[in-house]
């Protein structure tokens with residue numbers, strides 16, 4: 001691709017077939033796929049910088065350091081009623097590759113029943129698991145990790161591609177917790193089974209983690225795996241925000257024109273020959289549509305934006321998983337913490353001197369669990385909440401075994417804890433993205449609606465009890481003691497709810513703010529072919545079209561939707 005740092009550098013007179021607003025996870029993939037046709041010219045307009053200009057993105061262990069930097073939009077939610085009115089930080093990447101350039105790289109596809117439900121909710125049969133799986137496998141390059149540890153028994157090769165571009169692997173560290181956790185899964189098999197591979201469509205159970213990391217121990221993102229391998233029929237314009245999509249003529253609904261610029265005082269317009277594709281992510285995409293006059297008429301009027309297409313669904317239906325960080329007390333001597341491996345990067349990163357950097361992973365822990373609460377769990381049997389999942393292969397909660405904190409004898413403290421993210425992956429609460437001014441450079445109001453529904457609280461609470469059961473397995477006797485955060489004596493519903501409301505946050509896996517629905521449905525933002533309802537020449541391809549949360553982190557599902565969109569768009573012009 002040819003990369004331009006500023007709008008003024010962009011060559012004049014190029015007739016782009018496709019203009020893509022947002023060079024993130026979905027946008028980079030769709031640009032790459034469309035550019036496989038050498039006759040098509042593709043322009044990607046990205047608000048942020050290049051991933052090449054932020055070398056830390058390459059080092060997997062640095063992921064938490066990337067948030068709240070100049071490559072992050074640094075969003076904050078509106079006060080969340082479900083969180084005692086706390087407003088929480090919401091990182092979203094502002095860089096080529098989007099969130100795939102600054103996420104935690106966990107690679108999870110979701111369950112078969114969830115994809116089959118997407119097909120039904122979106123009105124597109126090609127979203128079924130049996131169609132999406134081959135697309136994900138074709139794009140995948142299963143890779144051995146840099147330490148060349150054996151990954152046999154850590155994944156199922158039948159569900160992984162070897163010849164694609166996106167590197168996926170199952171790196172791990174030798175750590176006593178590995179065996180203990182798997183032993184606990186055998187002991188408590190019915191509730192916490194071992195799962196050889198959560199990416200086979202049946203994610204329930206405890207599995208070895210898989211990450212989008214390459215054989216050089218570097219992050220594999222939509223920018224590094226896809227976009228950086230395109231040729232000069234792709235132009236990438238950085239540091240430039242798409243402010244609006246516009247009709248090509250008065251009273252037209254053909255939205256092939258984009259308006260963009262580095263700030264409100266210097267804006268340009270370009271018209272695509274074929275289509276404009278909006279890929280700004282769960283907050284950027286509804287913002288662009290709303291500022292373009294596509295949204296709820298009354299809300300647009302209040303913001304001072306003339307409505308062109310009345311669609312009350314734009315920016316609604318935001319579905320966001322909720323997480324809470326919990327701490328248990330392990331006997332550290334037995335867990336024998338190892339130092340994080342240090343390696344030298346094998347290649348120079350934009351002239352940065354070679355320095356030893358923490359390699360692959362931040363954490364010595366290597367597993368995640370997708371857990372289904374039993375049918376007789378209180379949220380369903382006593383409180384009467386309907387099961388929010390798509391089927392029996394889908395999870396209610398997730399345990400991400402994150403870290404064993406190191407003791408600090410030099411300062412006389414033993415602050416070692418076993419740290420776990422506990423998440424409710426199927427929230428029933430829905431949030432929104434709204435605009436309150438007609439200036440596209442003003443941030444939208446983000447309301448993920450975290451723990452806004454009692455059912456979500458109830459499931460998270462039982463998820464915590466479930467985690468306590470898991471960590472009381474015989475395998476952990478004498479090794480792990482009760483939770484320290486929340487304290488071990490927090491056992492009643494009231495205690496646990498108070499803790500969760502004061503500590504929970506977003507799991508950063510929002511979807512659905514420009515959701516797909518069948519043709520003619522009374523709700524939804526895009527049709528099954530990803531076109532914005534009521535328009536021509538305009539589609540949305542990113543996580544915002546995914547109708548609801550999966551039993552997964554959301555980058556692989558975003559890639560799945562983007563692969564399908566790419567096929568559908570390309571097929572239209574052949």
Ligand SMILES: Cc1cc2nc3c(=O)[nH]c(=O)nc-3n(C[C@H](O)[C@H](O)[C@H](O)COP(=O)(O)OP(=O)(O)OC[C@H]3O[C@@H](n4cnc5c(N)ncnc54)[C@H](O)[C@@H]3O)c2cc1C
Nearest residue numbers: 022024025026047098099104105106242281284543553555
């Ligand atoms: C901190 C964090 C950690 C995560 N960890 C994981 C994980 O480990 N595994 C996983 O599967 N998922 C993870 N996720 C979620 C996952 O990365 C996202 O769901 C997915 O990448 C979203 O892809 P997208 O294409 O919808 O949006 P993005 O990748 O966010 O892309 C949107 C792009 O559009 C650009 N943009 C926005 N508005 C405009 C505009 N007006 N003009 C021009 N450009 C614009 C943005 O700068 C961005 O580059 C994580 C997310 C976060 C934030």
